[in-house]
Amino acid sequence: MNYFLTDDQKMIQELAAKVAKEKIAPVAAHYDETEEFPWDIVKSLAQADLYRVFIPTEYDGLGGGVLEMALVVEELSKACGGIALCYAASALGTIPILLFGSEEQKKKYLPRLAAGEIIAAFALTEANAGSDAAGVKTKAIADGDSYILNGTKQWISNGGEAFINTVIALTDPTRGVRGSSAILVEKGTPGFGFGKKENKMGIRGSTTRELVFQDCRVPKTQLLGKEGMGFMVAMKTLDQSRPGVAAQALGIAAGALDKAVAYSRERVQFGKTISSFQGVQFMLADMATQVEAARALTYQAARTIDAGEKDVSKISSMAKVFASDTAMRVTTDAVQVFGGYGYMKEYPVEKMMRDAKITQIYEGTNQIQREVIALNMIKESVRATKK
Numbered sequence: 001m002n003y004f005l006t007d008d009q010k011m012i013q014e015l016a017a018k019v020a021k022e023k024i025a026p027v028a029a030h031y032d033e034t035e036e037f038p039w040d041i042v043k044s045l046a047q048a049d050l051y052r053v054f055i056p057t058e059y060d061g062l063g064g065g066v067l068e069m070a071l072v073v074e075e076l077s078k079a080c081g082g083i084a085l086c087y088a089a090s091a092l093g094t095i096p097i098l099l100f101g102s103e104e105q106k107k108k109y110l111p112r113l114a115a116g117e118i119i120a121a122f123a124l125t126e127a128n129a130g131s132d133a134a135g136v137k138t139k140a141i142a143d144g145d146s147y148i149l150n151g152t153k154q155w156i157s158n159g160g161e162a163f164i165n166t167v168i169a170l171t172d173p174t175r176g177v178r179g180s181s182a183i184l185v186e187k188g189t190p191g192f193g194f195g196k197k198e199n200k201m202g203i204r205g206s207t208t209r210e211l212v213f214q215d216c217r218v219p220k221t222q223l224l225g226k227e228g229m230g231f232m233v234a235m236k237t238l239d240q241s242r243p244g245v246a247a248q249a250l251g252i253a254a255g256a257l258d259k260a261v262a263y264s265r266e267r268v269q270f271g272k273t274i275s276s277f278q279g280v281q282f283m284l285a286d287m288a289t290q291v292e293a294a295r296a297l298t299y300q301a302a303r304t305i306d307a308g309e310k311d312v313s314k315i316s317s318m319a320k321v322f323a324s325d326t327a328m329r330v331t332t333d334a335v336q337v338f339g340g341y342g343y344m345k346e347y348p349v350e351k352m353m354r355d356a357k358i359t360q361i362y363e364g365t366n367q368i369q370r371e372v373i374a375l376n377m378i379k380e381s382v383r384a385t386k387k
């Protein structure tokens, strides 16, 4: 399908596809096996200027937006959903600075993020605050010109590797979620350490780790926006980052579809390639249709955000739900097309199926996304009735 991408967008897409093919595909199985953090790939992405694509030109970026970020994530995910997350999670950690950073904060961090010299992370989740993100307990209590942070963030992508971390913490615990704030914490700040590194089902080419704060003193100049805006910063950030998860899901699904089509043309049973059986053809047709629909919705969500539309929660959640459910279905069917070989680690599709699963869970589970979609629909209906 023609998505009428600009020449610059096509160039970004081609560049990301080249890095994915030449640098990521050959090492995807290695990182899946070892769960090491792929710093060599981060370097390649930086050399290809791919961290610049969604950062404004005044901060050494290329001036693109969510669509450019999504195009990169999609291409990288075709080769490895895990390694792609190292890039996407840095975008997630960068978005709060883009949306709420002061001029000083933007000048301090964005050029280094654009160059890929440092990467970012976003820390909202805690052991007892997952879907119920408003239940965070990490505190950031004012003390003179600083905040003192105490608490633990769980399952943070790029945790331990990111230099700059957006941390949602309570500056006024008496006000609950209305007393939360977003604070930028640099790696190396005394009192900021790292806990358990997770051993995961999929996206093993990425790091998921605890961030631990013990009397960690951070200057008040690291506050994003104003005190009390933490939950809002988190929700607005997720609105903009969810098309990135959709793009990751889309890339994994598209990668699995390519492998399934190629395999169906090679595998011979009953004296014919399995691609000649209608049962297999119909599976491939459904997979391709779902992938294309996921792509259309993902790009449209990204374009809507980039156009400056204010209320983007619904379309952003729709893209995330649809693309991630597609990724799970398509990768499961890709394993089916490969038959028993699909179940074996020597073939790439079992990894894709494992990598796909997380896209239905993080940045808000698909149950929570459906809630967001429905609540927005009801709000719109109430508004329309009042007119």
Ligand SMILES: Cc1cc2nc3c(=O)[nH]c(=O)nc-3n(C[C@H](O)[C@H](O)[C@H](O)COP(=O)(O)OP(=O)(O)OC[C@H]3O[C@@H](n4cnc5c(N)ncnc54)[C@H](O)[C@@H]3O)c2cc1C
Residues within 6 Å of the ligand: 089, 122, 123, 124, 125, 129, 130, 131, 132, 154, 155, 156, 157, 158, 200, 208, 358, 361, 362, 363, 364, 365, 366, 367, 368, 371
């Ligand atoms: C690999 C990985 C990487 C992650 N990276 C990050 C990161 O970088 N930063 C970060 O802040 N967080 C991160 N997370 C956390 C992630 O966003 C949460 O896991 C997710 O939001 C769900 O929270 P939970 O796991 O506590 O599930 P729970 O909230 O305990 O949910 C359990 C089940 O109950 C359902 N459920 C809960 N509430 C409702 C409801 N109201 N209605 C219907 N169903 C409901 C859920 O859909 C789910 O099926 C990561 C998680 C993982 C696994």
